[in-house]
Amino acid sequence: MTDVIKKENKSTKVKAPIVEALKKAYENPTYQFHIPGHTKGNGSLPEFRKLIGKKALSLDTTDEFDNLGTLHPATGPIKEAQELAAKAFGAKKTFFLLNGSTIGNLAFAMGLTKKGQKIIINRNCHRSALAGMIISGADPVWVVPNRLEDWGIWGNISPESIEEALKNNDNVGMVWITNPTYEGVISDIKSIALICKKHNVPLIVDEAHASLWNFNDHLPESALKLGADAVLHSLHKTGGSMSQSSMLHVAENSKIDVAALEKALKLLHTTSPSMLLLASLDAARANLESQRGKKQLERAVLNAKYLRREIDKLEHIHHLQPDFGYKTDVTKVFIKADGLSGKRLESILEIDFNIEVESASDEGLLLLSNMGNTRADMQYLIKCLQKIDKSHYSDICYLENKKHMPMLSPIIKMSLRDAYYSEKETLAKDKCIGRISGEVIAECPPGIAVLLPGELITEAHMPYLVDYDFIEVIK
Numbered sequence: 001m002t003d004v005i006k007k008e009n010k011s012t013k014v015k016a017p018i019v020e021a022l023k024k025a026y027e028n029p030t031y032q033f034h035i036p037g038h039t040k041g042n043g044s045l046p047e048f049r050k051l052i053g054k055k056a057l058s059l060d061t062t063d064e065f066d067n068l069g070t071l072h073p074a075t076g077p078i079k080e081a082q083e084l085a086a087k088a089f090g091a092k093k094t095f096f097l098l099n100g101s102t103i104g105n106l107a108f109a110m111g112l113t114k115k116g117q118k119i120i121i122n123r124n125c126h127r128s129a130l131a132g133m134i135i136s137g138a139d140p141v142w143v144v145p146n147r148l149e150d151w152g153i154w155g156n157i158s159p160e161s162i163e164e165a166l167k168n169n170d171n172v173g174m175v176w177i178t179n180p181t182y183e184g185v186i187s188d189i190k191s192i193a194l195i196c197k198k199h200n201v202p203l204i205v206d207e208a209h210a211s212l213w214n215f216n217d218h219l220p221e222s223a224l225k226l227g228a229d230a231v232l233h234s235l236h237k238t239g240g241s242m243s244q245s246s247m248l249h250v251a252e253n254s255k256i257d258v259a260a261l262e263k264a265l266k267l268l269h270t271t272s273p274s275m276l277l278l279a280s281l282d283a284a285r286a287n288l289e290s291q292r293g294k295k296q297l298e299r300a301v302l303n304a305k306y307l308r309r310e311i312d313k314l315e316h317i318h319h320l321q322p323d324f325g326y327k328t329d330v331t332k333v334f335i336k337a338d339g340l341s342g343k344r345l346e347s348i349l350e351i352d353f354n355i356e357v358e359s360a361s362d363e364g365l366l367l368l369s370n371m372g373n374t375r376a377d378m379q380y381l382i383k384c385l386q387k388i389d390k391s392h393y394s395d396i397c398y399l400e401n402k403k404h405m406p407m408l409s410p411i412i413k414m415s416l417r418d419a420y421y422s423e424k425e426t427l428a429k430d431k432c433i434g435r436i437s438g439e440v441i442a443e444c445p446p447g448i449a450v451l452l453p454g455e456l457i458t459e460a461h462m463p464y465l466v467d468y469d470f471i472e473v474i475k
C-alpha cells in the first residue's frame, strides 16, 4: 500500500505559538543567569548531552524567561496555545497539564468537591482519581461497570447504574467516570450526561485515552460534545505530545466552577513548567489539525482495521470487537490467544519477536495502532501473530497463581480519607485477611484499585497481591 503520509500537502501550516516562541528564543540566545542550571547543556554530563543532543538541552527552559509566557496565570504564547487547543477540541477553556492527566484528576477532586460530599465514580477509575478523593475528602460512591468476563476486563458503565446512584445519594459533588476504558470500551455518555443534567450534578469524564477522538470520523464522539462538563486528555498517550503532557478541557456549556479548578491546578502544578513539554502539547494540537496529522491518524485507523481483519483469519488469536451493548475505539486492539494468558503472550512477543505492547493482563493484551506506526510495523506484527497462531506455545504464567486486572467489588469499612490518615501497622500479607486496608494498592498498568484505605481485605484479594510480602492495615 502506498503510504498516505508521503502524499502530504506541505503548504498547509498550522499555527503553534509556543513552538514559534521557543524557536525564536533558541535563535536569539541571551546570556543566561537563571534556571535551569545546566545552562543550555553546558553543565550537563557529556554522555547525556550527546545522547539527547545539545539542541534539546538548549531548548530546555521554563516559563517566564525569553518572552515565552507563563502557565499560571496563562499569558503570552502559552495563553494563545491554550486558546487554540480549546478551539481545536471544541472546549470553552483548555488548560495545559504537566504531570499528565494525573494532575487533572487531582484538580477535579480538589477544585470541585469537598469533605462531606459524595462523588459517583466507576470502580475501575485510575489511581489518580483515588488520590484526588484523598485530598478533597469527598467519599466515593462506587459504580461497578459491566465485566467482560471472557476477556478479563471491565466493560461499559450503564446509564441505569448512574441514575440509581444519583437517586440513592444526596450531596453529590460530581459524577466522574472513565471513558473509554484502557482497552477502549465505550459507555453511553450521551445518556449519562442527560441523567446528570436531570439531577443537576456535573459530569466529569476522564478521557485520558481519547485525545484523538475529535480528529477522525471513524473514532467515537468525545464527551465534550455529548454533554459532559469537563474532560481530560492524555495527549502524551496517543495524541503525539511528550510524556507527562496532557490537557484538561472545560465544555462550552459547562456550569462547573472554572476559577476553583484553575486555583487547584495552580497549587498542584510545578512552579517550573517545562517549556519543552508545553511546546510538545502545542505541536501535537497543531499536528492533529494539519493535513499531515489527519493523514497520520487516518493511517492509524486503517492500520487498526487491517490488523483486525488479519486477526479474523487466525484460528487461535482473537480481538475484542464491538458487541452487544458496548462499542470500542478501533485503534485499541485487545487480543487474546487460546491457551495462553495475556502475560505469556506478551512475553512471547517480546522475547521471540522483539515486540513491545501497551499492556498485558490475565486474559489478553492491548496493542495500540498509533499515529506514528507505519503499515510495515503492522505487517511485521501480523506476521508474528500468524507464526504464534501456528505454533504450540505453552502457558507458564498460571504457575504463578497471580492476577493482574482487579475486578472485585469493594467491601467498605471506613471512609477513604479517614482510613488514609488513620494510624496503621504493617503486617505479613497472610495475617491481613479480615483487616482493613490502610494503603492504596493499584499497580500500573492499569492503575486500577485492588484495595483502598478503608476496605476489607479478603481471600479474593490474595491473587492480586503476589508481589507484596507486607500490607499496611488500620491499627
Ligand SMILES: Cc1ncc(COP(=O)(O)O)c(C=O)c1O
Pocket (backbone or CB within 6 Å): 099, 100, 101, 102, 103, 105, 125, 126, 128, 178, 182, 206, 208, 209, 234, 244, 246, 446, 447
Ligand atoms: C483512565 C486514566 N486516567 C488518568 C491516567 C493518568 O494519566 P497520566 O499518565 O497522563 O498522568 C491514566 C493513566 O494511565 C488513565 O489510564
